[in-house]
Amino acid sequence: MDYDIPMDGEDTGPTVTIREASPAAVDFILRHVDLAFANSLRRVIMSEIPTMAIDLVEVKKNTSVLADEFICHRLGLIPLNSKSVDDVLYTRDCDCDQYCENCSVTLSLYARCTSDGVMRVFARDLVPQDPRANEWVGVPVIKDDNPDGALILKLTKGQEVEMKCIAKKGIAKEHAKWAPTAAVGFEYDPWNKLKHLDYWYEESAKDEWPVSRNGEWEDQPQEGEGVALDGQPGPFYVNVETVGGLEPDVIVQQGIKVLQQKLAGVIQELAGGDNQAETNGDGFGPRSPEGPSGGYDQGGYTTPFDQRGGASAWGGGGMTPYGATPYGQNGGNW
Amino acid sequence: MASENQDMPDAGGPVQGLTDARARQEEERQDAILVDDEQKIHVLPGSTDTSASFEFLHEDHTLGNALRYIITKNPVVELCAYSIPHPSEPKMHLRIQTFADMEDNNVYDVLRKGLMDLQDLCDVVTENFTTARDKFVQENGST
Known part of the structure; x- marks a missing residue:
């Protein structure tokens, strides 16, 4: 200047x-x-x-007590690793029709409860599929000691969920899940x-x-x-x-x-x-x-x-x- | 990616609904995000070389207030102000007036200079932040 x-x-x-x-x-x-x-x-x-978050979910099977939309919403809010997210394109800038490996990361979720008692499905059960833009992008964030990550839903005996989740790059102006x-x-x-x-006060602001x-x-x-x-x-x-x-x-x-x-x-x-x-x-x-x-x-x-x-x-x-x-x-x- | 779509047998039935929903979603997105080949700045009518109003599309207080501040710092600027005329339109208006009797008072140059000064300010803050972070890590160990 x-x-x-x-x-x-x-x-x-x-x-x-x-x-x-x-x-x-x-x-x-x-x-x-x-x-x-x-x-x-x-x-x-x-x-x-820009960060990564699950944006599209294909529900293949859901026999849990929760509605599809409910689970999809929860999936969207799961924090995903967004390191070097610059390697991923915005879908709107990509040449593909809907999504591809250049503008998205696919995560698969498959869980089935076969035993008595309650089975808990965590973010760790989201499996990122290759190919991906880089090794970090789209991997669920797991910070606890177990390590489990965020709890998605619970299943009892015989219940099953199978979903294909497409994580995309976006900003929080569009949806808070990208914050x-x-x-x-x-x-x-x-x-x-x-x-x-x-300051509003009743007797003394101090x-x-x-x-x-x-x-x-x-x-x-x-x-x-x-x-x-x-x-x-x-x-x-x-x-x-x-x-x-x-x-x-x-x-x-x-x-x-x-x-x-x-x-x-x-x-x-x-x-x-x-x-x-x-x-x-x-x-x-x-x-x-x-x-x-x-x-x-x-x-x-x-x-x-x-x-x-x-x-x-x-x-x-x-x-x-x-x-x-x-x-x-x-x-x-x- | 045609192959991508085909391996989704379960989505076969409601796929039309899905595309409709997507088209709607896309429209909503375009309100928040700049569409690529859209022109971002317009000059409003009645503008001269020393006083002009600009209309920025898809910009808000984030750019408006910082830009207003940095342009006001320029000594040739008599007045600089911004407004968001309507909260539901993604538009930001910026008014610049310069002193007619001073040199280098072309508003377009002033606007450009303001933008570049803000870039420089960003550079300085990034640099200082990085230095401070490295110093902190050095003193306190990697956290």
Whole structure:
């Protein structure tokens, strides 16, 4: 950037401090970024990171007490390993008719209870079939000590289920089963110095709204201290807990990557045909999404600019065609 | 994959219903996700080189607010704001006005610069996050 972004009088750029990290969650403090950016990161982590989840189920046999749809819904919610999910295509980008090994992973479930008593069917009974895009993708997440994974259903003597499950790549914006995180903790200004919150209370807001543990990381405001009218939100206390399909640090990195892909998509379209070279020169080519689904360079986003040859689409001199185009008309201009 | 379909004898009966359901599902998906050959940005009528409104398809607060913030930081920008005109339409509007008496005040360049600055910001945050993670792992052992 060739102009400085003032950061509350400090010239440090964004900083990250990791407070806690485990295979299940990462807790960090994000400083010197704006609320707008921090919130974008949170939103993108919550809803736009691709993962794998069972999307189609072919019920071959089901003599259990549960309805087919009920079981299918449960199957969809089982976390599947999504490591290197970039190797899998979205079905909509794939050449196949319905699904194939490039855009899905097939898992088979077969269980039959032959003994007295109750048989429990777990996620471990879902068997991923080869070929697959890579060795991780689509394998049920099993984190317990037994190791069983999630309980799907129970059978008694003589009952049987046989199902063919097709796991596909997707994002949580489409269905929550593709969410990489169960929840993202996000807090700033734990002492509410900025008065962004107006607490409801019965007798005393102070007694009824205990300050979170993040409050220890900031100075307690003095009694009677006024509101900092020019105060900026931050630092941001973020806690990303995985569902199991992706490691928590990978989720954060993927989140930023998805945000960048969004930007790259817009830049690509903005550049159109005429500024192709310039855009690539700025290094956005390599930053485009990796893997076979990386569509930006493969003509995934075509624009009418391409058809105009070298003509600049952006306001050639004083002549602006934009005003002449009625909004919403699907004309050649915009 | 014709062969894939054929080895599904049990799905033979209701297969038509299945495809109908799939077509419906696909339509719903397209609301949430960008269809490939759709144009993502439009310029709204009445725009000039120093003040323009853009319409982004299939974008929301995730891009809108961050982009608004970073564009506002550009000294040639007089005003930048965004809105989502209607909650049930997947559209985001972004308005940029630049100072007429300043250089490099073409709104398209300003928008492009904003996008690239946001890319750079993402790069810095990724880098710092990775460094912090590696440092944490080094100090606390691999978790």
